[in-house]
Amino acid sequence: MQNQEILRVENLKTYFNTDDGVVKAVDSVSFTLNQGETLGIVGESGCGKSVTNLSVMRLISSPPGKIMGGDVFFHGKSVLSMSEDELRDLRGNKISMIFQDPMSSLNPFLRISTQLVETLCLHQGLSRSEAREKAVQMLRLVGIPTPEKRIDAYPHQFSGGMRQRAMIAMALSCNPEILIADEPTTALDVTIQAQILEIIKDLTVKLNTAVILVTHDLGVVSGMCNNICVMYAGRIVERASTDDMFSNPKHPYTRGLIRSVPRLDKTTKERLYSIPGTPPSLIDIPECCPFHPRCQHAMDVCRMKYPDETDFENGHKACCWLYGDSNRAA
Amino acid sequence: MDAWRRLKKNRMAIYGLTLVTFYSLLSLLAPVLPIYSYKHQVLDHQYLPPSLTKTAGELLYERQEKILTEAAKNEGRSELNGKEKEELSVLKQQIDNETMVFDGKTVQVHQKRYILGTDSLGRDLLARIIYGGQVSISIGLVGTLTAVLIGLIIGALAGYLGRTFDAIAMRIVDIMYGLPYMLLVIIFMAIFGRNVINLFLCLALVSWLTLSRVVRGQIISLKNSEFVQAARVVGASTGRIVFRHLVPNILGVVAVFTTLQIPSFILMESFLSYLGLGVQAPLASWGSLVKDGVDGMKSYPWMLFFPGLAMTIFLFSMNFLGDGLRDALDPQSKNKL
Numbered sequence: 001m002q003n004q005e006i007l008r009v010e011n012l013k014t015y016f017n018t019d020d021g022v023v024k025a026v027d028s029v030s031f032t033l034n035q036g037e038t039l040g041i042v043g044e045s046g047c048g049k050s051v052t053n054l055s056v057m058r059l060i061s062s063p064p065g066k067i068m069g070g071d072v073f074f075h076g077k078s079v080l081s082m083s084e085d086e087l088r089d090l091r092g093n094k095i096s097m098i099f100q101d102p103m104s105s106l107n108p109f110l111r112i113s114t115q116l117v118e119t120l121c122l123h124q125g126l127s128r129s130e131a132r133e134k135a136v137q138m139l140r141l142v143g144i145p146t147p148e149k150r151i152d153a154y155p156h157q158f159s160g161g162m163r164q165r166a167m168i169a170m171a172l173s174c175n176p177e178i179l180i181a182d183e184p185t186t187a188l189d190v191t192i193q194a195q196i197l198e199i200i201k202d203l204t205v206k207l208n209t210a211v212i213l214v215t216h217d218l219g220v221v222s223g224m225c226n227n228i229c230v231m232y233a234g235r236i237v238e239r240a241s242t243d244d245m246f247s248n249p250k251h252p253y254t255r256g257l258i259r260s261v262p263r264l265d266k267t268t269k270e271r272l273y274s275i276p277g278t279p280p281s282l283i284d285i286p287e288c289c290p291f292h293p294r295c296q297h298a299m300d301v302c303r304m305k306y307p308d309e310t311d312f313e314n315g316h317k318a319c320c321w322l323y324g325d326s327n328r329a330a
Numbered sequence: 331m332d333a334w335r336r337l338k339k340n341r342m343a344i345y346g347l348t349l350v351t352f353y354s355l356l357s358l359l360a361p362v363l364p365i366y367s368y369k370h371q372v373l374d375h376q377y378l379p380p381s382l383t384k385t386a387g388e389l390l391y392e393r394q395e396k397i398l399t400e401a402a403k404n405e406g407r408s409e410l411n412g413k414e415k416e417e418l419s420v421l422k423q424q425i426d427n428e429t430m431v432f433d434g435k436t437v438q439v440h441q442k443r444y445i446l447g448t449d450s451l452g453r454d455l456l457a458r459i460i461y462g463g464q465v466s467i468s469i470g471l472v473g474t475l476t477a478v479l480i481g482l483i484i485g486a487l488a489g490y491l492g493r494t495f496d497a498i499a500m501r502i503v504d505i506m507y508g509l510p511y512m513l514l515v516i517i518f519m520a521i522f523g524r525n526v527i528n529l530f531l532c533l534a535l536v537s538w539l540t541l542s543r544v545v546r547g548q549i550i551s552l553k554n555s556e557f558v559q560a561a562r563v564v565g566a567s568t569g570r571i572v573f574r575h576l577v578p579n580i581l582g583v584v585a586v587f588t589t590l591q592i593p594s595f596i597l598m599e600s601f602l603s604y605l606g607l608g609v610q611a612p613l614a615s616w617g618s619l620v621k622d623g624v625d626g627m628k629s630y631p632w633m634l635f636f637p638g639l640a641m642t643i644f645l646f647s648m649n650f651l652g653d654g655l656r657d658a659l660d661p662q663s664k665n666k667l
Contacts, residue, residue, distance in 0.1 A: 092564030105556040
C-alpha cells in the first residue's frame with residue numbers, strides 16, 4: 001500500500017490579478033504524495049505554501065485568484081476539471097484540512113457537536129445518533145477528556161489547544177486519504193504544539209492518511225516528515241527526503257534556513273545567522289532566480305534565467321545554477 | 331433549547347415576553363371577550379370620561395347637572411329653576427328606560443360602563459384599543475416577518491454569492507429605496523383597492539429593503555472568516571454555508587433590528603391611516619386612535635392617553651424582548667448564566 005501515488009501536482013500555476021500587476025503566488029509547482037507519506041512544505045511567509053494547498057482543493061476564490069496552468073490529479077483524476085458536486089465529495093471526505101488559527105476556524109455560533117456531526121452526516125451517510133457516537137469517539141482519539149460532555153460545548157468554551165484538537169477530529173472524522181495541515185501549530189504554545197503534532201502523527205499513522213504539513217518551523221518538519229519541499233517565491237527550490245535535506249542541503253536558501261534555526265546542542269558565541277534581505281515581491285518577477293539578491297553565491301547567470309532542476313541521488317533535487325552549470329558542463 | 335434557557339434568566343425579557351403574549355392573547359380573543367363592540371355608536375355617549383364604577387347613564391346625568399349648575403351660577407342663581415329640574419328628570423327617565431337594538435339584541439344603553447371612556451362617536455375606547463391592537467400588532471408582525479424572510483434570504487445570498495446576483499439584487503433595492511415609498515403605496519392601493527390585506531402587502535413590499543442591506547453587509551464581513559473556509563473544506567454546499575453557518579452568526583443583529591422595526595411599522599401604518607390609506611373606519615388601529623386623540627387632546631385627554639399607553643407598553647415590551655433575544659441567541663453573550 002505504501003508508495004502508491006495518490007496526489008500528483010503538475011506545474012501548478014496560481015496567479016492573482018491585482019491592480020499592481022499579476023502576483024505569481026504559485027509558479028510551476030510540482031510534487032507527488034504517496035499513501036501514508038508525510039510531506040513537509042517549508043518556506044518563509046508569503047512564499048505560496050498556503051496558496052498551493054488551497055489550489056489543490058480548488059478553494060482559491062476567483063477573482064482575483066486564478067489557476068493559470070498545470071493540473072492536480074487525485075488518484076489520477078483531474079481535480080481542476082471536477083464538477084462542484086464531485087469537489088464537495090472530495091473535500092472533507094477524501095482530502096481535508098486543518099487551519100492555522102483554531103480560534104477562528106470553528107463557527108462560534110454552533111456547538112462542536114453540530115459541526116462534527118454535520119460533516120459525518122454529509123459524507124458518511126450516517127444517521128444523527130451514529131454520527132454523534134463517531135464524533136465522540138473521534139474527540140476521545142484526539143485526547144479531549146470526557147468527550148460525551150464536552151461535545152455539546154461551544155467553541156469559546158474550549159481552549160486553543162482543545163479547539164485545534166476538535167479541528168483535527170473534524171478533519172479526520174471521515175477517514176480522508178490526505179490531510180493538509182496548514183501551519184497547525186503556529187497559534188499554539190510550545191507544549192501544546194508538541195501534543196498536537198504527536199496527535200497528528202499518531203492518528204495519521206493509525207488511519208494510514210497521507211499528510212501535507214505546511215510550516216515555517218524546520219524543527220516541526222524534521223520530526224514529522226518523510227520528505228520536504230522548500231518553497232521560495234512561489235517555486236519549489238529544493239526537495240529531498242528529510243534526512244538528505246538536513247544532512248546535505250544543496251540550495252543556498254535551504255542552507256540559510258537551516259543555519260538560522262537556533263540549536264541547543266551546539267553552543268556558540270556567534271550571533272544566530274539570518275538570511276540577509278527580504279523576500280521579493282511576487283508581482284511581475286522577471287525570468288531570473290528570485291533568490292539571487294540575497295544569495296552569497298549569486299552569479300551573472302542567476303540574474304538572467306531561472307535554473308532547471310538538478311537531480312542528485314535519491315530524489316534529491318534542487319534548482320540552483322551552482323549545480324546546473326557543472327551538470328551541463330559534464 | 332439553549333437560547334430559551336438563557337432568555338429565562340433575563341428578567342426584563344421575560345416581562346416583555348409576558349406582556350407581548352398578553353397583548354397577543356387579548357387581540358386574538360377580542361371577539362369572545364366581554365367587551366362592547368368597537369363600532370357601535372351611541373351618539374348620546376360621546377366623550378364620556380373613563381370610570382370604573384359609574385355607568386354611562388350616571389356620568390351623563392352628572393355632566394348635564396354640572397352644565398346646568400354652571401349656567402345657573404353664571405346667571406347668579408344658587409339653585410336650579412323648575413325648568414332645568416324638569417329637564418334633568420326627563421333625562422333621568424330617559425336614562426332609566428331607553429333601549430337600543432345592537433345585533434338583534436335589545437340593550438339598556440345607559441347601563442353600559444366605559445372603563446376607558448368613549449370617543450367622539452360614543453364608541454367604547456377599551457374595545458377600540460383592543461381591536462386596534464389586533465390591526466397594529468398584525469401589521470407589525472407581518473411587516474417584520476416579510477422583512478426577515480425576504481431580507482434575510484436576499485441579503486444573505488447577495489452577500490455570499492456576490493457578483494451578478496449581488497449587483498442585481500442590490501440595484502433593485504436601490505431603485506425601491508429611490509422611489510418614495512408613499513408613492514409606491516398609493517399606486518399599489520390605487521391598483522389593487524384599499525383593504526387591510528393590501529395594506530399588509532404594501533408594507534411587505536418596502537419592509538425588507540433595509541434589512542437586506544444590513545444582512546448583506548454582515549455576511550460580507552463574515553464570509554472570509556476561517557470557519558467559512560473550514561466549512562468549504564469539509565465540503566458544505568453554498569446553501570448550507572449561508573443558512574447554517576453564516577445566518578446564525580447575524581441573528582443577533584437581525585433580532586434587534588426587527589424588534590426596533592415593529593414600532594416603525596406601527597407608526598408607518600398610523601401615518602397611512604392619517605392619509606386615509608390605512609385602515610378604514612370603523613376599524614381602528616393604535617395609530618388612528620392616537621391621531622383621533624390628538625385632535626381633542628385638551629378636552630378629552632383619555633382619548634390620547636390610553637391608546638398611547640397601550641402602544642408604549644407594547645413597544646417597550648417588544649424592545650426588552652428583542653434585547654433579551656439578542657443576548658439569548660448569542661452563545662458567547664456576556665449576560666449568560
